Amino acid sequence: MSENNKSVVDIDRSVYDIKDVENEQDFYRMEDGFTEDIVKKISEEKHDPEWMREFRLKSLEIYNKLEMPDWGPDTDELDMNLISSYVRSKTDMKGKWEEVPEDIKNTFERLGIPEAERESLAGVGAQYDSELVYHNVKDEVAEQGVIYTDMESALTGDYAEMVHEYFMKLVPPTDHKYAALHGAVWSGGSFVYVPKGVKVDIPLQSYFRLNAAGAGQFEHTLIIVDEGADLHFIEGCSAPKYNVANLHAGCVELFVKKNARLRYSTIENWSKNMYNLNTKRALVEEGARMEWVSGSFGSHTSYLYPMTILKGDHSTMEYTGITFAGKGQNLDTGAKVVHQGKYTSSLISTKSISKSGGIGTYRSSVIINKEAKHAKTSVSCDSLMLDSISRADTIPGMDIRTNDADVGHEAKIGRISDEAVFYLMSRGLSEEDARAMIVSGFANPVSKELPLEYAVEMNNLIKLEMSGG
């Protein structure tokens, strides 16, 4: 490793890593492991309707049959018998911030959630371990008919039929092992419905905090943006670091109806003991647009490939992502897109940075089906290596089944060029500042797509401190 690059150090995670001691009397924790009895208990806890109870048990059956894929990061150290599927505070979900228990409130205060809500969000859901502890939507957004609630309320309330219609239809439990596990033990998450023609001007946000050691978080996010509607949804995630593995196997299902637009922004900042095995998928109808903005920074191991199905004619998708793999991390991330409709287009642009022995893998698939005439796709992935003990791999796949398609792909792997550093230094910058500026510039295509406070967070997450010399 070159001397210069020793100066690129990990960011200060202290704000995320503060652990809150969970008093046993204040928290309910399901015994570890994933058995039929545990799944039944979760179902009882949550007062599931009968169809959901059956769905959970069927999913568990599928989970026990499916194998882990042979192509991704190693998960051998993840002992599922030592993971608790369900941990919740003994408090109901609150609609007022003041009513949230003090210790939990402190955690979210430190993360800046209520402040963000006050200043720049139309609604907030805050999940702590397995359940939402706070959910609030601004009156003016509610008045537009926008539904933003927790999944459990949606499952048994006025939107029960809608949930039944859409729940895990896009990501069936048979999709992969952890989708099946999710189907069995899911808990928490958000349900959003934006009525026809409604444009939500400011974003909604869900923040997921996994605080308990050796626990799993399995939130389910279901968003339906009806015809001609428009929404920006932000998802944030963090957890303190423990010496035992934690598991995140959330599921996000997005339905973007005719001529609607949905932007889904994520900053994944899990702690470095987290196995992040998350599934995200969007179904995009005629003339609709799906935009993904994704930053993957934390976690020990990640499998994350948001998928878009461009079902309708003239539907479009754009994915902008960045992954930063540091010491002890194996982040396998990317995107998937399927072109089904005519005149569809997709644009995938990713950046990855690897340092201090981190493994960053960009993995993608672009499928253009036979009937997807006039499809256009462009894939661009750039990787930056900051030392020679790390890995940066790109494994894109394309399956094109029509000649009436225009496919472009480019990938680049390299380092910070000495010439660029020299040029900036000749303009008066120190070497440290020059390198920091180059890395920030490299990440800029992603950070400029994020709301300001998230861009700041992201820049903090890739902040470079140069030791000099």
Added chain:
Amino acid sequence: MNSTLKVNYLPALTYRFLKSNNSEIEIKDIKIQDVATPDAENVPTSVTVTKNVTEADIQKLFSGINEKIASRKTTLPGPNGDTSPLNDTQTVKTGMGAEIDELMKEMNVPVTLITAEEGYEIKEPVTIKYSLKDGDCALGSQVIYAKKGSELTVIMEYDSEPEANGFLGIQTRLLAEEGAKINLIKVQMLGEKITHFEDIGGVCDDKADIETINMQLGAGKTWGGCRITLVGDKSVFNNHTGYLCRHKQSYDMNYVADQMGKKTLSNMVFRGVLLDEAEKTFRGTLDFKSGSAGSVGDEQEDTLLLSPDVINRTIPVILCEEEDVDGRHGASIGQLGDDTIFYMESRGIDEESAKKLMIRARMESIARMIPDEAMIIRIQQFIRTIL
């Protein structure tokens, strides 16, 4: 013998639904009768052709360079989905992999060793020609060895009667010692009822250079693999592949540039055309190993799709565990642009003729690199005939 050979493993596996992690060759109904490499034509002085070389001799020949490769290995983790252990049994790692070695061993295929003596730059190409008749099923194995400072060109041509049924499997292994250069040209113009595989593996020592030109124009089902290990500093691998698949032809390929030495250079170009119901799977990997500082790798794929029923799979991989490298991949896949057709039509060339013109232009851009005028003319005639 296994009834199915698993070949062309992607160096780092990916999603199973893409069906591109490897490929399979059904060989249970193939009765191999011929395992001899035809006699080489126009063998110049300073080139030695030795027939019936044993695998033990080949292992001995490669032992020095293999020790060098082993000494470069690190304990760094491989890529996710790493398949490199599958090739550990091979004397020379090839594109198609260990099961081709096993087939050759099981069928007692003798190896022909072609050696260029030290310091000789031999301009006259050595030619090996396989001409298959109906029912022929053949395997062949060659090792091309360019000693220090030498240069050698080998042209291998495969053809058959247009309606011939049959099978042809070839494995060619290359060793370029310090400062040596091997030019390997393969031209495949077999009939459409023939199944074919073409497995290449090579190693370059310091400042050595391997150049491959591959024209795949015939055969019903074709598998091609090429893996070049650039273990020497400043070693070079250049590849140009041209392919034309029509009717129900399929071409499944796996190219790997394994860059281990310092300041190595790899450049791979693939130009192809798919017509009718043809199917192609391209796997191309630049693998920058730790220690390959200053290395550059580039792979470019340009595929012309000329029918709504074609299937094109492309998996361009870059694996990297070295900071100081420059790796690039570009792919352009699609049909002829409207402006190109418009331009042609404005010059009095109808769309069908314009397509044929573009196909020929693509194929000939590769063919023209072959240092044998007669061969270029045969390629042009073959393309004209099938179009």
